[in-house]
Amino acid sequence: MSADNTFRKPYVPKVEASWWLKNPFFTRYIIREGTSLVSLFVCLELLLGVFCFALSDAHGDVYLAYVNGFLGNIVIILLNLVALASCLFHAVTWFALMPKAVRLFMNKNSTELLPGYVPHIGLYLALVGATLVILVAAFVTM
């Protein structure tokens, strides 16, 4: 169609940088995505710990300094608490969505679907289970 054969002039609104603040649903979503930054911090922290541990033998008490000096720092403690909170937030919001990815029938002939709360509860059980296993393993090896 030739350009002059139309009276159209569609208006395309600009996407504002603050679009995610206009709807609480989007704000929650961006916070959920934002928790990845905190996770990044925790990963680096752990990585640093591993390095320090590896260096410990040759260079004295690097690991001890890491534990006492770094992890003991009040700012780092606060950051770790934030990390824990954000990790839980991510888990809760993600678990709430997860039943959407599960679609199973009650039995071979039924048209009834497995209710959403089954995978939902299952995820929480898995979370609690995994946490317990890690904690027990940590205490046993101490």
Added chain:
Amino acid sequence: MEKIQTDVAIVGAGGTGLRAAIAVAQTNPSLRIALISKVYPMRSHTVAAEGGAAGVIRDDDSLQKHFEDTVAGGDWLCEQDVVEYFVRHTTEELFQLEHWGCPWSRKPDGTVNVRRFGGMKVPRTWFAADKSGFHMLHTLYQTSVQFPSIRRFDEHFVLDLLVTDGECRGVVCYDLQNGVFRQINAKAVVLATGGAGRAYAFNTDGGIVTGDGIALAYRHGVRIRDMEFVQYHPTGLLGCGILMTEGCRGEGGVLYNKDHYRYLQDYGLGPETPVGHPKNKYMELGPRDRVSQAFWNESKKGRTIKYPLGEAVHLDLTHLGEKYLHERLPLICELAQTYSGVDPVKQPVPVRPVVHYTMGGIETDGRTETKMPGLLAGGECASVGIHGANRLGSNSLVETIVFGKTAGVSAAERAMSIKKDYDNAELTRQAEAAEKRALALFDVQGDESMSKIRTDMGESMEKGVGIYREETTMLETIEVLKQCKQRLKKVALTDRGRVFNTEWMNLIELGYTLDVAECMVHSAINRKESRGSHQRLDGPNGAYKERDDKKFLKHTIAVYNQETGLPDISLSDVKITTFKPAKRVYGAEAEAAEAARKAKEAK
């Protein structure tokens, strides 16, 4: 103006238009198809059909039974040879849709299930829950996208047919999005624009159901048939008129008046069947005209239920239980809750009759061809002759696909028989004249309000050509319509834009609807008898209250008169092949008649 050459132009992209387009594409992939619609295909009003589509499939059913139900249901005003063709082709078309992905409801073994419907002797209504039209339309639309020869013109509003040498050779339309006009030349034009329910104030129809195609053909002198037969559906939601499908009653729903009495037994549909055990052609499964008329009589007797929004009766589904209702009638549950605040699982739904379907339309033969060469019509805008004086529920959805396909094949054959494209100065002149006429509406001065004219028309139609009719009120309606047409010429447009100018388009649509409304009331006043959905209360000693086969076993034909601007009314013969006219009976009376007939045959 841009000019497009095609082989087949189809106006309307609902069930019929889409099916026709696919049929053309399958008949000959090299044919160029223009599928023109004033909305996107899935917006077409086929989408709102709920109950289902009739097709013989059960062992205890037969084509003969479907034929007899249809012809008797239509009060013998059907073209019987066309009905024979129709019932022969329903089931294969329904299987075709199944193969294309339509989710027809199933039995546990995976075969297609059918439900009961009003006026049908045997359950033969295929259904996709209570969204049959929705699923049919989306299946057809989605199937159609695989055919590259179908070129769609979505949101294109047709302004006129192009006619030279007495043959239809194209259309001219307004492209809403771009605000420009297009001339589409074609070797065959199929009208599939739906009905004209919007002529009435209280209807089940979408805003787009304005009778465009009927008016386009009518203005070119094409014969319009049986327009007095307008179907009132007995169960529209009080207030808004949203349809509560006949499937509600097919599944076992019952109707009560204010005394909690199943009043249909008083109107030749009894005896009462037990609640939860519906019986075909009894009580709530009587035909639509009878059930609607019963409401009118209950109202006269003061036995309806008064609500702030008007009178109603109760459609009770509560005995069916939540699980069954949510499986079989999910949309009904949602609609009643949303638009009436009533949960059908727990409470009865207030309903009343509401205008639903235009039985008449553009006269066609069994191949969907009109008397104007090159012009075909199918679906609700056409009168192919299967509905007669009263359509049976679930015959029209299947009509869209049976005659959609027929129209497609007929149009394709015509297009293939014509070697050269039509294109000449006269076609262009006509297209430009139509453009000029449309643009001239911007220059009109006046102070009439379009919405007031629409309201006046709708209310007058309800009054004059409603469930029961009398000459005096019909004459009043004729007068009101005449004034409406005059007033329409004095509507000044405030919207000067060309892009999506809905005010401008609505004005042209209202002109179409007024023409169709005139056809309806002039056809009705001339039919001095009662038949099917056309019931009169007048005549010398009430003579018009009865069916009069001697004078009126005839179709009504309306033809536009250029001078008066009104329809000239005449009568034409009805094709009767094997099924001779008899008294139309339901309930116990029908069984007695059937037994008598069998006894006679046995002798």
Added chain:
Amino acid sequence: MANDKIMKITVTRYRPEQDAEPFQQTFDVPYHNETSVLEALFYIKDHFEPSLSFRWSCRMAVCGSCGMMVNGVPHLACKTFLRDYEGKAMTIAPLENFPIERDLVVDISDLIEKIERIKPYIIPAAKDKNMPLTKEYRQTPQQMEAYRQFAQCINCGCCYAACPQYKINKDYIGPAALTLLYRYDIDNRDAGSAIRDEFLSSENGVWGCTFVGYCSEVCPKHVDPASAIQLGKVKSATNYVIKMFKPE
């Protein structure tokens, strides 16, 4: 309408031939318990502003014409009621993430193109190509239930207006079209899954979704596109693994 309550309704206007950009217009609209947003728009068109353009048809939430933003949330105008906004003001705007054609009418051609692109029709297996029109495919109620919900989409576009991924990347195939794709993929009559994988598994297919979930929240027909897309991811991953072990 003497006893009616009044609501202040602000509507976005844009007339392409006159206006450089959209502006707002406010009207006092009387309403009662059953008044829908669509009927409020009728009232405005009939009494104040005949040039206001909006799409509508069926009035019963099945044709999909009247999707628009009501107080910033995508809704069908015919299925949204003024009573639920009592005591508040109301703003009505065109669906987000689509170009505004005029007033409340948006250009949905991109949505339509995507719906049609993903091959939304039964692609039969070779053995079923010439199935006679005298029988149906066997499909048990459970086999139908598997896709039934995903076949309820009315193409209203609300999910695209709700999708942040579509907002920032217009090449993303998007919720409605991906749901339709998945609907045909899991229909037991269909054998076209391998053909559609090109769209399903593409960068702009299911993997373009970050599981915001708002599409399912706003869907007026409870189609749950987010679910279809997550299930589509499982399917896409399975396809990938199968391809790895079974090169063509």
